[in-house]
Amino acid sequence: MNELIHGGLYGGMIVGVLMTTTAMALWFERKFAARMQSRLGPTMVGPSGLLQPFADVVKLLQKEDIVPFQADRVLFNLAPPLGAIAAISVAAVIPFSADIIAADLDVGVLYLLAIGALGVLPVFIAGWGSNNKFALLGGMRALAQSVSYEVPLVLAALVPVILTGSMKLSAIVEFQATHHWLVVWPFFLGVPAFIIFMLAMLAEANRIPFDIPEAESELVAGITTEYTGIKFALFYMAEYVHTLVASAVGAALFLGGWDGPFAPGLGWMVAKTLALFGFVYWLRWTLLRFRSDQLMALCWRYLVPAGVVLVAASAVWVVWVG
Amino acid sequence: MTHEPAAPAPAAPRPRTVDDGSNFRHPLYQVLLDTPGLTVGTAAVDDLLTWGLTNAMWIFPMATSCCGIEFMATMASRVDIDRMGSFVRPTPRQADVMVVAGTITTKMAPRVLKLWEQMPEPKWCVAMGSCAISGDFYRNLYSVVPGIDTFLPVDVYIPGCPPNPEALMHGMLRLQEKIRGQRHGKDFAPKPDAALLKITQPSIPRLVEANRPADLSAAQERASDQPTVDEATPALVVAPEDAPEVAPLVANDFEGLLKEVGVTELPKDGPPLVPAAHHLELARRLKALGYRQLVTIAATHWLAGRGRKGAVADEVEHFEIAFVVRTVGAGSRTAAWAVRVLPGQPLLTLSGVYAGADWQEREQFDLVGVKFAGHPDLRRIMQAESATSFPLRRDHPADAPCAPWR
Numbered sequence: 002m003n004e005l006i007h008g009g010l011y012g013g014m015i016v017g018v019l020m021t022t023t024a025m026a027l028w029f030e031r032k033f034a035a036r037m038q039s040r041l042g043p044t045m046v047g048p049s050g051l052l053q054p055f056a057d058v059v060k061l062l063q064k065e066d067i068v069p070f071q072a073d074r075v076l077f078n079l080a081p082p083l084g085a086i087a088a089i090s091v092a093a094v095i096p097f098s099a100d101i102i103a104a105d106l107d108v109g110v111l112y113l114l115a116i117g118a119l120g121v122l123p124v125f126i127a128g129w130g131s132n133n134k135f136a137l138l139g140g141m142r143a144l145a146q147s148v149s150y151e152v153p154l155v156l157a158a159l160v161p162v163i164l165t166g167s168m169k170l171s172a173i174v175e176f177q178a179t180h181h182w183l184v185v186w187p188f189f190l191g192v193p194a195f196i197i198f199m200l201a202m203l204a205e206a207n208r209i210p211f212d213i214p215e216a217e218s219e220l221v222a223g224i225t226t227e228y229t230g231i232k233f234a235l236f237y238m239a240e241y242v243h244t245l246v247a248s249a250v251g252a253a254l255f256l257g258g259w260d261g262p263f264a265p266g267l268g269w270m271v272a273k274t275l276a277l278f279g280f281v282y283w284l285r286w287t288l289l290r291f292r293s294d295q296l297m298a299l300c301w302r303y304l305v306p307a308g309v310v311l312v313a314a315s316a317v318w319v320v321w322v323g
Numbered sequence: 324m325t326h327e328p329a330a331p332a333p334a335a336p337r338p339r340t341v342d343d344g345s346n347f348r349h350p351l352y353q354v355l356l357d358t359p360g361l362t363v364g365t366a367a368v369d370d371l372l373t374w375g376l377t378n379a380m381w382i383f384p385m386a387t388s389c390c391g392i393e394f395m396a397t398m399a400s401r402v403d404i405d406r407m408g409s410f411v412r413p414t415p416r417q418a419d420v421m422v423v424a425g426t427i428t429t430k431m432a433p434r435v436l437k438l439w440e441q442m443p444e445p446k447w448c449v450a451m452g453s454c455a456i457s458g459d460f461y462r463n464l465y466s467v468v469p470g471i472d473t474f475l476p477v478d479v480y481i482p483g484c485p486p487n488p489e490a491l492m493h494g495m496l497r498l499q500e501k502i503r504g505q506r507h508g509k510d511f512a513p514k515p516d517a518a519l520l521k522i523t524q525p526s527i528p529r530l531v532e533a534n535r536p537a538d539l540s541a542a543q544e545r546a547s548d549q550p551t552v553d554e555a556t557p558a559l560v561v562a563p564e565d566a567p568e569v570a571p572l573v574a575n576d577f578e579g580l581l582k583e584v585g586v587t588e589l590p591k592d593g594p595p596l597v598p599a600a601h602h603l604e605l606a607r608r609l610k611a612l613g614y615r616q617l618v619t620i621a622a623t624h625w626l627a628g629r630g631r632k633g634a635v636a637d638e639v640e641h642f643e644i645a646f647v648v649r650t651v652g653a654g655s656r657t658a659a660w661a662v663r664v665l666p667g668q669p670l671l672t673l674s675g676v677y678a679g680a681d682w683q684e685r686e687q688f689d690l691v692g693v694k695f696a697g698h699p700d701l702r703r704i705m706q707a708e709s710a711t712s713f714p715l716r717r718d719h720p721a722d723a724p725c726a727p728w729r
Binding site: 031035038039040041042043044045046050052053055056057058059060061062063064065066067217221222225226227228229230233 | 371372374375376378379380399400403405406407408412413414416417419441443444445
C-alpha cells in the first residue's frame, strides 16, 4: 500500500513535470530553430513568446474533429492516446534522484525497452487506420525503422547492465556514483555504447536525421496527415515526451544519472537530461534526412555488429578485468 | 455554360436564433443572463479561446506562383511570421488559414476547393496578390478563375503583384483583428460599392453576392469531388487512315530528303511543307541520320481566307503543324518541316519514333485540337479535364466561360 501511494504521488508529479517540460520544450525548439535560421521565433505571445505552446493547445482544443471517410474509426481514435500513454509510461522507472522514482523496478531496463518498443504500435495503427496513402507509407516506414533500431538499442542498453550487474536503474546509477560514470571508465565500452544508444534513440523517436516516417517533402505529414486538433496534439506531445524520456534514460544509463558534485541529485539529472535533449534539437536543425536504404544500412551493417562486439567485450571485461 | 441568376427559390424555414434580427430570446438565455457573474465568466473564457485562435494561426500554403516566393520570404528571417505564432503545416488537416498565393486556373480550382474542404473548422482564407483577388491581367484568359472569391469565402484580401512580406504580415494581423472583432459581435460584412462592382464584377457571381445561384455552388462542390484526371477522361483513340504505301527514303541529308518528298525549294516564310503521307517516314529517316532530339511540335490554326502567306482568297480552314528536330552534341544541326492538315483529318503520330512527341502532341491536341492517329494516350494535358474547347484556335473567344469556374 505504501509503495502504491509513493508510486502514485511521484507518478503524478513526474507526469505533471513532463507535460510542463514538453510545453516549454516546444517553445525552446521554436526559439532555438529560429536562432539557427537567424530569425527571432515567437515574440508576440507572452514575454519572449513563452505562452506560445499554451496558445497552440488552446487553439487545437477548439478545432473540428475530423475522422476521414472510410477510415477505421476505432483504430483511428485509439492511436493518439495510446501513443501518449506509451511515451509517458517509460518515465515511471526513471530515477530523477536517489529517492524520486515512481517505480524502482528490479527489471527497470527491461521495462523501459519493452514499453519504449510499444511506441511503434500506435504509429502503425494510425498509419493503417487513417485510410490515407501517405499515412500508410509513413506507418510502414516507421514500423521498419523502429523494429530495426530496436536491436542496436537493446544491445547498447545491455552494456551498462552487464558492466554494473543490475537491471535496476537506481542500482546502475548507484554503481556509477560509487565507481565511475560509464562514459568515463571503461570509456572504450561506455562511449561507443552511448553513441549507439543515442543514434538508436533518435531513430526510435523519429527525429532528424531519422525522420523518414514523416518526411514532409515526400509524405505530407506522415502518420499524422489526417489528424486534426487535439489528436494531432497528442501525437506531437508523444514525440516530444519520447525524446525527453529517452534523453533521461541515456543520462541515467551512461552519464551517471543524479551523480555529481556541489548540487542536489535532481539538479544534476535534470541538467544532464536537458543537455541531451538540446543536443537532439541541435542535430535536428543541422542535419539532413537519411534515405531509407542508408538508414537500414547504418543499422544492420554498422550499429548491430558494433553492438554485438560491445556486449561481448563487456562480458569479457566484467569476467576477466573489472 | 453561363450562370443566369436563378429565380429566387422559396426560402426554407430557418430555426430562430438570437441573432437573426427577430429579437428571439430563448427562455434559458434570460436565466443565464440573470445568473450573477456568469456572463463575466463566459466572456473571460471566450477571450481565452479567442486568444488561442488568433495567436496560433497555422498556415496552409496554397502557393501557385510568384506570390509564393514572397510568402516563403515571410517565413524567413527578415519578417519571420513565426513571431506571431504562425508557421506552415503541410497538411490541410492541421491548418487554420489557407493563404492562396498566386493565380488559380480552372484546372487548379477544384483541387483548391477540395483542400479547403479538408481543413477543420474554424478556418480562414487569405487571398494574397492580385491574381488570387481578381485574376488580375489573366482575368479574361480562358483558363484562369477570375478571383478566388467566386468559390472560396475570403476573409482578407492582400493587394499587390506580388504583395511584399510586410504586406502579408499586415494581412495576418488584420485577420487577427477580424477574428477578435467577430467574437465581440462586430460586423465585417463587405459594403459593396455599386460603381466599383460594375468594373470588378467577375464572369460568375462571387460567394457573397445575393444573386449567386445555389446550383453554381453545388456544381463547384461536385467538381472538387471528382476522381482524378486519369479515371475521369478516357484517352481518345484515333485509328490511322488508309494511307498509300510510301517508298522508304534513302537520301543522306535533310536537303536531299526534302527533294525526295517533292519539296524543291525552301520557302522563306516558314518551314517547308511536306506531304502528310511522307511525314512519318521523313521523321524516321531523320532520326536514323542522327537527328535524335525532338525540339518542338507547334500547331497553328488558320481560318478560311488566311494562311501563312497572309490573305489568300481561295484558302480553306486548315492546321499547319511544324516539327523541329536536331542532332545532339557539338556542331548541332536543326531540321524543321511543316505538315498541313484539314480540320478533322488526323495526322500520324511521331510518338513511335520520338518518345518526346507523346506529351507535345497531347499539348497540341489539348490547345489547338489537332488529332494524332495512333497516339497511345491522347488526353487533355494542360486544361481542366472538363474543358470542351480548343483555346488556341483563332475563332475561340478570349474570355470563354469554363463551367463552373469562370
